[in-house]
Amino acid sequence: MSPIGLFRTSLAKKFVMAITGLILVGFVLGHMLGNLQVFGPPEAINKYAYFLHHILPWEVLWVVRIVLLVAVVLHIVSAVLLVIENRKARPETYEDQQLIQASFAARTMKYSGLIVLAFIIFHLLHFTVQSIDPAFRNLRFDIDGKDSQDAYAMIVLGFSNVGVSAFYILAMALLCWHLSHGVSSMFQSLGFRNEIWRTRLNRFALAFGLLIFAGFAIIPITSLISWYGGPDIVYASEIRQATENWDGETPIYVSYPESAKH
C-alpha cells in the first residue's frame, strides 16, 4: 500500500485513473471541436482564440489549465504505481500463456500513454509556448480593429512541416488506441458497467477513439495537401506567400482573399 492517501488502495488508484481519464477525455473532445473551426473562415478560429486569451477572465483559463495539469500528473502517477505493483504481483510468467480476452490496446496502455505524453509536451511547446518557430508570434490578424494573433495561419504553417504533421498524426492514432480501451474501462473502474453494457461500451469506445483521431488528424492532413500544391481546402498558398521571404522580425499579415472574410 502506498502511504499517500489518494493512492492507498488498489481501487482508489483505479478511481483516480478513471476520473482523471474522464476529465482528459472531456477536454480532448472540446479541444477537437474548437479546432475544427479551421474549416471556417480564418476569422472564426482567430476570434475563438482571441476570446479564450483576452475576453475569458484569465482566472478561468488558469483554473482550467491547472485542473488539466493536475489530472495529467495524477493519471501518470497512478499509471506508474499500477504498472510497478502489477509487475510485483506476477513476478513469473507462464511457458506460453494463452490470453483470450485482453485486447492488444489494453495491454499496451502504458506505451500508448507514454507516446501521448511525449506528444503533449511537444504540442505545448509548439502551439502554446510557441518556442519552436519564431514566425508564429509574428503572424498578426486584425479583429475589428484589435490586433491579435493569426492562429489560423500559425496552424497551417505549423503543419506545413511534414515531420511535425507525421508526429501529430501518429500521436492521435495512439490516442485513439488508448481511448479504445480507456473510454470503456473507466466505466468499469467506477462501477457503471455490466455484461450487456460491456460490449456496447467497448464499441462506443472504439468509435469515440476513431472520431477523435479523424477530428484531429484531418487538420494536418488537409494543411499538407493544400500546402504542397493540392486543392485549397485551407488558405495555404496565401500563408506560404506571406511567410516565404520573412525577414525574421516584422509582423506578418496574410492577405486572405475577399471570399475568406465571411
Next chain:
Amino acid sequence: MKLHLKIWRQKNANNPGGFEGYDLDDVSEDSSFLEMLDILNEQLVDKGQSPVAFDHDCREGICGMCSMMINGHAHGPEKATTACQLHMRHFKDGDTITIEPWRAKAFPVQKDLIVDRTAFDGIIQAGGFITARTGSAQDANLTPIGKEVADKAMDAAACIGCGACVAACPNGSAMLFSGAKVTHLNSLPQGKAERDRRVLSVVHAMDDAGFGNCTNYGECQEACPKEIKLDVIAKMNRDYALASVRSFFSKAG
C-alpha cells in the same frame, strides 16, 4: 492415445523448479485429466521416482482444489470446466501438454503443481461472512428476496475459490474472487447490514496479500470455471466508492 507431458517440478518452496518431460502411452480418451496424472504417478512410483504433486479433492468440480495451468489456460482449454472435469478426449494423440502451477506473488509454489492459497482465506476472514447468528435453518421464504437479487447473489456464490482468476490475470489480481464474495453477501438482506465494512476490509486484505490491480483485461472471466462475470468487480468498485465516502463523512461528523 500417446502423450508427451511437460510438467513443472519443484522440490519445495525454497528450491528453484524446472520443466521435466514425460512420455505416456495408452491413455484412454475417457479418462479425466487428473486420472491421466494418476496413471503417470503410478508409473513414476513403480520406477522409484517421486510422483508429481498436485492438489485435488472432490474431482467433481465443486471444491476448487485442482489448480493447474494446462497449455497456457487455467484449468485447461475447455470453458467453464475445472481441471478435474476436463477429459482427455479434448486432446489429440501425440499432443504435447504443458502443465504448470498457478503463478502469482500471493500464491507461492509449495511443491510441483501445488500452490499455497492461504491468501484467499485471508480475504474470506476479512469479509467473506456475516456476523448475524443464523441459528438452525429457518422456514423457507421467511425472508423474501427478489428474484433478480437472489439470482445475482446465487451466481456470485457459485465461486469455488479455485484461484484460476488470479492465475490467468497478467497482473495477479484477485478482483474476480473478491468481487464474487462482496457481490454475494452485499446483495442479500442478511449481508447488507455490514456491506461497507465488508467491502473495505476485503479490498484491504486483497491489497495486503500482494495481489495486483485490475486493468480490466477480462482474462479472469474467461478462465473462471464457474463463469463469474466482471459485473461482480463493477459492483465491488461501486460499493467500495460509496463505502469510502460514507466512512469519510462518518469520521468527519
